[in-house]
Amino acid sequence: MNNDLIEKVLEEVRKNIDLKNIDMKKVDKIIQSSSENLKESKEVQENNDTEKGNKREKKEADVMSAPSPITEFVGTAIGDTVGLVIANVDSLLHEKMGLDKKYRSIGIISDRTGAGPQIMAADEAVKATNTEVVSIELPRDTKGGAGHGALIILAAEDVSDARRAVEVALKDTERTMGDVYGCDAGHVELHYTARASLALNKAFGAPIGKAFGIIVGAPAGVGVVMADTALKTANVDLVSYASPAGGTSYSNEVIITITGDSGAVRQSVIAAREVGLSILKSMGQNPVSTTGKPYI
Incomplete structure (x- = not known):
């Protein structure tokens, strides 16, 4: 007491x-x-x-x-990725964006880190929905270390299709981030699909319906060695090559894309991954998967 x-x-x-x-x-x-x-x-x-x-x-x-009071908000994903939708685009903006008149609704995927993962995820989204890829841009963003962010615009006649596409892309970004490895010294990024679609075609000129791979290395010199290794490993075709002064937003990386037989593309991507990780480790760093779940 x-x-x-x-x-x-x-x-x-x-x-x-x-x-x-x-x-x-x-x-x-x-x-x-x-x-x-x-x-x-x-x-x-x-x-x-x-x-x-x-x-x-x-x-x-x-x-x-509580749900967001912003009706345009759909959700978020890894890499500071945000998904948004506009049900009825303003007429002036609609014209400036060069949208087809039949499309009044757009889905937006925007991020600060990754670019490749979000584009791969958007590729799956357009396969699963009645949407069209309007544009894909790769803005320079130092939060991602030496790389880019992304701005992806998808269009649809019905807002439900636009929203569904964004939802699919946000969900799949978790998977496609699995083969992005980063550390203070730089990063390596790999992507693979057995069947490329409209988003990859818009962003990189990928042949629609064919196996496709993306190989990225930073600093840029690491990407050059990764590219050489990939092309020597298997019989694949080089679709595109981007370097700091050509094809990127002056980012400190080299990006190549490849196509060909499914097995050959996958083999080349894996070989590039191994050499890229080995170089970064030799620089005294320990690059780790962004999610800890590689998918290739």
């Missing part, structure tokens, strides 16, 4: 007994009764405080889990 409680008990005692004719048994009963009453009062107060605290925590949790 603490001092405050003892003092309150004594106050109750003084109120209920005649100090000149003290009956000790009565004193004991009064003390016991007063103590129990005060204890019950304290428990009620604590319960009230707890209930208020629970209500406050629940209210805060409800606010945090």
Whole structure:
């Protein structure tokens, strides 16, 4: 019993007994009764405080889990990737973007780190939905180390198709980030698909329906060695080559894309991955998979 409680008990005692004719048994009963009453009062107060605290925590949790009030917001993914949709594009913006008149809705995938993973994911999205790839841009973004971010615009006649495409792309970005390896010294990035579609065709000129691979190395010299290794490993065709001053947004990396037989493309990508990782390790670094789940 603490001092405050003892003092309150004594106050109750003084109120209920005649100090000149003290009956000790009565004193004991009064003390016991007063103590129990005060204890019950304290428990009620604590319960009230707890209930208020629970209500406050629940209210805060409800606010945090509430859906975004921004109707254009669809979701997010790894790499500071955000998915958005515009149901009815403003007429002036529609014209400047060069959209076909039949498309009023667009899906947007924008990120700061990756580019390749998001484009691969968008490629899967257009396969699964009734959408068209309007544009794909690779902005320079230093948050990704030596590389790019991405801005991908998908168009649809129905907003539900645009939204669905963005949802598919956001979900698949988690998978395609598996073969992006980074460290302070640089990064290596690899991608492979057995059947390229419209997004890869728009971004890199990939032959639609054929196996396709993307090989990226940074700093740029690492990418050159990776490219040479890939082309020497198997019988594949070189689709594109991009370097800091040509084909990239002056990023410190080399990017090549390849096509050919499915097995050959995959073999070349894997060989490039091994040599790229080995070089970065030789630089005293330990490049690790962004997600820890390589997919190639």
